[in-house]
Amino acid sequence: MNFDDIIALDIHTHAEEPCGCHPDDGYDDFQAGMSKYFKTWYEHPPTVRETAAYYRDRKIGCVIFPVDAERETGFRRYKNEEVAEIAAENADVMIPFASIDPHKGKLGAREARRLVREHGVKGFKFHPTMQGFYPNDRMAYGLYEAIVEEGGVCLFHTGQTGVGSGMPGGMGMRLKYSNxxxxxxxxxxxxxxxxxxxxxxxxxxxxxxxxxxxxxNVYIDLSGWSPKYFPKILVQYANSILRKKMLFGSDWPVITPDRWLADFEKIDIREEVRPLILKENARRLLGM
Structure with a gap:
């Protein structure tokens, strides 16, 4: 990826169905709930290759990842290797992250090392609510150690989630883990x-x-919300003391970069701060 050739880098995109196979029982209900919450634009989640085409057409780069929440949700994960391989085919617009449930212990730590060394994975996505763990649980520290030693970035879901929203019992998702x-x-x-x-x-x-x-060593990505709903204090900090720590993210496919960027144009962000958020902070963070 040539950062000079792209207009922005989306740090937060999901590989929903890279394997092209029908998912587990219950997954359709889960996706229906997500569609209702986000008012999604698609009938079927886009594949990784379809995602690459979308971003290439707009001259936007993206970090893409699956979510490994097999233990907590019962849904099989999409293979990290497959996502990384398709991202490598589209390296002009894609940077691969992976996801490993920290409950997998030493097995997960070995997988993380292999994914970095053999598949070019640059970071790892954690979703404490979907994976059912507190991020500061020592159970996860062996995996963290492996990632840090391999030079990987760690991206953690925080705050409320659309996953399970409005479903009975919230589909078992416990919000407390994502403080x-x-x-x-x-x-x-x-x-x-x-x-x-x-x-x-x-x-x-x-x-x-x-x-x-x-x-x-802590940054914030601005994905998952339209910028028009950003709280005033978030915009205030983005314009000032955290201007070099804020990152553009959409939460593709539930929120598109088209929508996010259009709404971002309308909020009160200083002109000198906009390029930092859109790609320069990510360039520095990723060492690119």
């Missing part, structure tokens, strides 16, 4: 780990801003 303050412990214990707090962290927005301000 960003738990990542303060992780940032202390792993000062060399590059940490991204994903999404405006409702209802814990100020906690997220506090952690990102206090810990030099």
């Amino acid at each position: 960003p303050m738990y990542l303060d412990d992780v940032a202390v214990d792993f000062p060399d780990m590059k940490i991204i707090l994903a999404h405006p962290s409702f209802p814990w927005q100020e906690e997220a801003l506090s952690v990102a301000q206090h810990k030099p």
Whole structure:
């Protein structure tokens, strides 16, 4: 990827169905719930190759990943290797991240090392609510150690989630796991780990801003919300002390870059800050 050839880098896109096969029982109901929550534009989630074509057409780069939540949801994960291989075929617009449930322990740590060394994976996505763990649980530290030693970035879902929203019992999803303050412990214990707090962290927005301000290795991505709904304090910090720590993210496919960028144009972000958020902060974070 040539950063000079793209207009932005979307740090948060999902590989929904890269294998092209029908998912497990219950997954259709889950997707229907997501569609209702986000008012999605598609009948069927786009494949990774379709995603690449969309981004290439717009001259936008993207970080793409699956989510490994097999243990907690019962849905099979999409193979990290497959996502990485398709991303490699589309390396002009795609950067592969992977996802490993930290409950997999030493097996997960070995997988992380292999994915970085053999498949060019640059980082890892964690979803504490979907994976059912507190980010500062020592159970996850062996996996974190492997990722840090391999130079990978860690991206954590924070705040409320559309997953299970409105479904009975929230589909078993427990919001408590995604309070960003738990990542303060992780940032202390792993000062060399590059940490991204994903999404405006409702209802814990100020906690997220506090952690990102206090810990030099913590960033925030702005995915999952249209910018027109950003709380005032988030815009204030993006324009000032955290201007070099904010990252453009859409949450594709539930929110498209077209929609996000159009709404971003309309909010009160300083002109000198816009290019930082859209790609320069990500360039520095990813070492590209």
